[in-house]
Structure formats: structure tokens, C-alpha cells
Amino acid sequence: MDTHASTTNLPDSAEGQAHAPHDEIEHAHPTWSTYWKVALILTLITVGEVWLYYLPSFVASRGFVPTLLGLSALKFAIVVMFYMHLKYDHRLFRVLFTGPLLIAGMTLIALMFLFGHLHIKIM
Amino acid sequence: MATSVVHTSAPAHHHYTALGLDSRKVAIWAFIGSECMLFVSLISTYLIYKGRSVIGPLPHEAWTDPTTGHIYKPILNIPVTSASTFVLLMSSLFMVLALAAVQNKELPKRTRGERILGSSKLWLWMTAIAGTTFLGFQAFEFTSFVHEGLTIRRNLFGSTFFTLTGFHGAHVTAGVLWLVTLLAIDYRRGLTSKDSLLVDISALYWHFVDVVWIVIFTLVYLIK
Numbered sequence: 061m062d063t064h065a066s067t068t069n070l071p072d073s074a075e076g077q078a079h080a081p082h083d084e085i086e087h088a089h090p091t092w093s094t095y096w097k098v099a100l101i102l103t104l105i106t107v108g109e110v111w112l113y114y115l116p117s118f119v120a121s122r123g124f125v126p127t128l129l130g131l132s133a134l135k136f137a138i139v140v141m142f143y144m145h146l147k148y149d150h151r152l153f154r155v156l157f158t159g160p161l162l163i164a165g166m167t168l169i170a171l172m173f174l175f176g177h178l179h180i181k182i183m
Numbered sequence: 184m185a186t187s188v189v190h191t192s193a194p195a196h197h198h199y200t201a202l203g204l205d206s207r208k209v210a211i212w213a214f215i216g217s218e219c220m221l222f223v224s225l226i227s228t229y230l231i232y233k234g235r236s237v238i239g240p241l242p243h244e245a246w247t248d249p250t251t252g253h254i255y256k257p258i259l260n261i262p263v264t265s266a267s268t269f270v271l272l273m274s275s276l277f278m279v280l281a282l283a284a285v286q287n288k289e290l291p292k293r294t295r296g297e298r299i300l301g302s303s304k305l306w307l308w309m310t311a312i313a314g315t316t317f318l319g320f321q322a323f324e325f326t327s328f329v330h331e332g333l334t335i336r337r338n339l340f341g342s343t344f345f346t347l348t349g350f351h352g353a354h355v356t357a358g359v360l361w362l363v364t365l366l367a368i369d370y371r372r373g374l375t376s377k378d379s380l381l382v383d384i385s386a387l388y389w390h391f392v393d394v395v396w397i398v399i400f401t402l403v404y405l406i407k
Contacts, residue, residue, distance in 0.1 A: 089286075092280065092283060095279050095283070096276070099276040106265070109405055110261065124406075128401050128406055132398060136394050136397050139390055139394050140390075143276075143386075143393075144390045144391070150204055152209065153208070153212045156215075156216050157216055159216060160216035160220050164219050177230065
């Protein structure tokens with residue numbers, strides 16, 4: 061994805077500048093053409109997901125659910141990285157988002173085990 | 184279009200953290216983190232009760248009422264929901280173009296294409312219209328479900344489905360209202376690059392609503 065160097069996001073007060081770590085705040089945002097390309101990719105993935113839904117042989121296969129979950133995760137990551145600019149923004153924002161997301165994801169998996177939707181095969 | 188997106192989000196009155204980050208942006212990310220937990224709890228509840236409804240209508244299978252003999256068709260309408268998903272995905276594109284337009288407000292626009300891409304009002308309107316269209320699709324879906332016999336009190340699927348998608352719809356509604364306030368500011372005094380943080384924060388919220396729908400669409404609608 062092409063990016064373009066941008067101006068800094070530095071605060072213009074003396075106090076702000078005293079605390080602003082230059083290299084951590086300075087970042088590049090994608091260009092307009094990148095946004096259009098991302099939208100096209102998201103649309104194609106969505107079309108692919110719906111197409112898979114209408115393939116009875118694939119729906120019956122073991123790969124159906126993992127494939128759809130993978131495509132959904134890919135779309136999620138693309139929006140978060142390029143539209144929410146998490147790829148370009150400060151590391152703290154990544155921590156604030158991925159921390160709760162990981163906790164929530166682990167809670168979801170634990171609940172699935174607890175209520176018998178997931179099983180571990182013991183030899 | 185070789186125009187770059189310039190990020191200048193230093194408003195006149197700001198509140199910076201010790202890291203030099205605007206506290207409002209830190210707050211919106213913390214809020215989005217907490218919202219992740221809310222939606223995962225709702226999605227967990229849906230998944231736990233998935234396939235455990237004693238009576239229909241059911242999401243992907245037909246069901247015959249043993250007392251009346253009435254046959255309920257599979258309730259989910261994938262083509263309609265796919266269209267509404269596409270609309271919401273496009274709204275995210277419009278939102279990010281609105282943000283880019285505000286960030287580049289002071290750059291000269293020489294060509295017609297640059298003037299279109301640089302119009303924050305246009306992209307904010309497009310985002311709000313796309314959000315409202317999505318809500319229209321959801322209203323249509325809810326109404327048709329009720330007509331087909333699925334209410335929030337009918338079965339476990341109805342309870343968890345309406346709660347999950349209803350909460351998401353409420354978030355989209357809040358997002359549309361937020362966009363309307365930005366449009367009002369834009370018409371009243373004009374949004375400048377100094378206001379880009381205001382638009383950035385609302386854009387983060389809007390994209391979050393979009394990513395939640397990406398997950399819901401797969402887990403609720405596509406996975407049988």
C-alpha cells in the first residue's frame with residue numbers, strides 16, 4: 061500500500077512539545093487511492109464470502125467455517141489498519157484496542173468451551 | 184490522483200497527555216476497547232444459544248409447527264443483508280474520504296476531481312446517507328421477521344438475534360446523529376484542518392461500528 065509522508069501531529073503548546081516524542085507521533089496516512097483500493101478489496105472479500113455461502117458442497121465441508129472466519133478476520137484487520145489508521149498511529153492506541161479485544165476473544169473462546177460448543181480431544 | 188493526505192490535527196484548544204497525544208483520541212480508543220467487550224458479550228450469548236431454540240422460526244432451516252402444521256421458512260435473507268453489508272462497507276470509505284477532505288482543507292484544489300475529493304460536506308452527507316440506508320435495511324429486516332412470526336420473545340434465536348443486531352443498529356443510529364452534528368458545524372462555520380481531530384474521532388467510532396458488523400455478518404448470517 062502506498063503511503064505519503066505527512067506533516068506531524070505535534071501539539072503546538074510548549075507543554076505539549078516538551079512531552080511529545082517526535083518519532084512516535086510523526087506518521088504517514090494512506091493516500092486517497094489507497095482508500096479506494098482498500099474498499100475494492102473489502103468488497104471482493106465480501107462477494108467471495110457470499111459466493112461460498114451458496115456452494116452446498118463447500119458449506120458441508122470442514123473448511124467452510126474456518127474459511128469464513130479467516131475472511132472475516134482479514135476484513136476486520138484491513139479496516140482497523142487502513143481506515144482506523146492503527147497501522148500508522150501511536151503504539152498506545154494499538155494497546156488500547158488490541159488489549160480489550162484479546163481479553164474479549166479469550167472470554168468468548170472460554171465460554172464456547174464452557175457451554176460445550178468446542179471440545180478438546182483427549183487421547 | 185496523486186494528492187497526499189496530510190495529517191494536521193492540532194486544534195487551538197487541546198488536552199495533551201504526558202505522551203503528547205490528544206486525550207480525546209486516547210479516550211475514544213479506550214471507549215472502543217470497552218465497546219469490543221460489550222459486543223463480544225452479546226456475540227458470545229448468541230453463539231452459546233445458537234441451535235438451541237426449541238421452536239421456530241429458525242435462521243437457516245425450515246421448521247414445521249407440530250400443533251398447527253404451519254411451515255416456517257428459513258428466516259434469514261442473505262441477499263438483502265449482503266446488500267446492507269456492502270452499503271456499510273462503502274460508508275466507511277466515505278467516512279475516511281471525509282476525514283481526508285477536512286485534513287486537506289487548506290490545500291489548493293485545481294482539478295474537478297480534487298474539488299470533489301476535497302468536499303467534506305459531500306463525503307459526510309454520503310456517509311450519513313449510507314448509514315441511514317443501512318438502518319432502513321435493518322428496519323425492513325426486523326419488520327419482515329416479525330411478520331413471519333419471529334419476535335424477541337418467540338425463541339432463543341429471536342432473543343439473542345434482536346438483542347445483538349438491535350444494539351448494533353442503536354450504535355449506527357448514534358453514529359448518524361454524530362455525523363449530522365459534524366455537517367451542522369460544516370455548514371455553520373466550515374470544518375478546517377484544525378477540526379480534523381473532531382472528524383477523526385467520529386470516524387474511528389464509525390469504522391468500529393463497521394468492523395462489528397463484519398463480524399456479525401459472518402457469525403450470524405453466513406455460518407450455518
